[in-house]
Amino acid sequence: MARNVSTGRKIGTTALAWFVGLVIFFPILWTFLTSFKTELQAISIPPVFVGFDWTLENYQTIQTQSNYFHFMANSIYLSLGSTALGLIVAVPAAWAMAFSPTKRTKDILLWMLSTKMLPAVGVLIPVYLMFIKFGLLDSRLGLIVVLFLINLPIIVWMLYTYFKEIPGEILEAARMDGASLRKEITQVLAPMAVPGIASTVLLNVILSWNEAFWTLNLTTSNAAPLTAFIASFSSPQGNFYAKLSAASMLAIAPILIVGWFSQKQLVRGLTFGAVK
């Protein structure tokens, strides 16, 4: 790996990386800054960057206008519930596909993934009608099921690729070494599979947390998660950019913090067990 890279080149690539990073990060930074401005400063032209009167007013107003914790609790319910349900179905499914594949396994995987290419709005009406029929509108249970189903192809696919990485020979070695099925699973398989499962859980929680189409269309208040909370501040009464920004910050904060602290775990999950 010891390649000779000139200092000039190193500086160039570092600068480029920073630039790309900043471009991607900028909208979030701008939202963050705007959330501390007054509504007037938020729309002032030319825009102010940091030289404004920092205020917590927006956050206070939001708290009085709506119940943030109600929405957050729903977000937690929905993302964890759909993820748990997803694991219960996807772990055995991906397991079977990875360790005893048939001629059709690849086709089934592709078919599952292809359902993600269908525009969601195409099935909105039928799903909506079913929700009415079963009395699931604005219920957490109904949404958990929908989120679980729309993410299922991704969970199965992701777990499948992780499980596929576990060499079958290692399991056979354990069998030769006299491990019972239970020992094989607890002492050999699980330690190798857990990092992959952890990454999958994390991604799925993030996806469910951010899902907006179904959560907005199938809830009104009772089961509404943070996406609905944000949406409620982009109302037709006028442009309240500062409050909207504050709401957005509050909505993404929990998942941002979770993501930040599990960063290491995520990366480890992607590289662990790479023994070839």
Place this chain on the structure above:
Amino acid sequence: MGQIHLEKVRKTFGDVVIIPDLDLQIEDGEFVVFVGPSGCGKSTLLRLIAGLEDVTGGKIVIDGKDATTLPPAKRGLAMVFQSYALYPHMSVRKNIAFPLKMAGMDKAEIDRRVDYAAKTLNLDNYIDRRPGQLSGGQRQRVAIGRAIVREPKAFLFDEPLSNLDAALRVGMRLEISELHQRLKTTMVYVTHDQVEAMTMADKIVVLRAGNIEQVGSPLELYTAPRNTFVAGFIGSPKMNLLGGAEAAKYQAATMGVRPEHIRLSTTDGAWKGTVKVSEHLGSDTFLHVESPVHDEPLTVRAGGEFPVHAGDVVYLTPQEDKIHRFDDKGLAIKGNGRATG
């Protein structure tokens, strides 16, 4: 003990027959090598013996007891895999100790055996590392260590050296041979490399498409190959196999002569030819000679400093007493059949 008898063992995957009825006797303490081209069913046969695959038909008898339906762990065999198959989340110590732990052995005895194995395999300095932090050769040793601590009835090796570089491979080859000398335990070793087979085996089993082509000691296979396949497969470089008029002179459909059994001259001999390529290895020189007697270049071994170059004209003479003759089915014909031409 470590006696393995295969009786009419058969294996099919769906409609595809990988191993048609096969009989084989492996005696206690033998070093048996399965050799054959890639895809001929060597690994499948080894996995049948290990119990990792179920036989479609026939019987596997280990030490006089029918083991056909026993699970792998109950057969008392240890296996070393091509990929080493170490447990990536365990230290070297834990890897080696794993089979003993599974057998419920007490801690003190496990430690004693693991320490001993680590010492004999030069692993004591790495004992607390994970497999990911070891080189290929060290991983290979850990895999062997994990196999020997159990004191199995027999060792099964599936191409254990094919992931190592050439220099390391020669070293490990010797180590495994020494291990066999020391332990005197039955070893069944799979390889596609006939050099490994020749150097390590007491008994070589040559396989082609799931069929046993010949069983014998390395020397037997070298001096008396049963058919053209074995003749071409065993020995390096390959035996020259000629058909047509040359073979007819010896009353055979095919005649064969090894590169080391051809006399070389710059002035006279049986076959005239032109040197196409000469490979100098120092101790030996191998010439690839184009000659009208055969449509492919003939390979000839010359002394290390034989002074020829590409384009030179040479004469080749096969040594009469080293000629192999085969009939139109490719089977060896006994006797040397003097040339009539």
